[in-house]
Amino acid sequence: MSEATLQQLFGDVIRDRRDKQKLSQEELADQAGLHRTYIGLVERGKRMPSIEMVRRLALALNTTMTTLISNLEKGIRKQKPELLEQKIPLPFHRVRKERRPRPR
Numbered sequence: 279m280s281e282a283t284l285q286q287l288f289g290d291v292i293r294d295r296r297d298k299q300k301l302s303q304e305e306l307a308d309q310a311g312l313h314r315t316y317i318g319l320v321e322r323g324k325r326m327p328s329i330e331m332v333r334r335l336a337l338a339l340n341t342t343m344t345t346l347i348s349n350l351e352k353g354i355r356k357q358k359p360e361l362l363e364q365k366i367p368l369p370f371h372r373v374r375k376e377r378r379p380r381p382r
Contacts, residue, residue, distance in 0.1 A: 286323030
């Protein structure tokens, strides 16, 4: 996995945890209240789950969000340590200017 991304490494964490519990993607999806295809996309690194989705996955996998993220960091240190040092640019969001009152 020479070109592993953060998403792929997180997907590996979810897949490993699911496999250890002998759950299918469909069973995990049902327990987390998610669609089966979403689980597959997360595990393949095609989706980066939101904090809410990480919470649901953690509950369904009988673990904590902290444990999932800790396992992600271990995977990063082992396979792609430069990801921990890399600054990832945030998407640009326009800051709204304060509106001036319109002249009447």
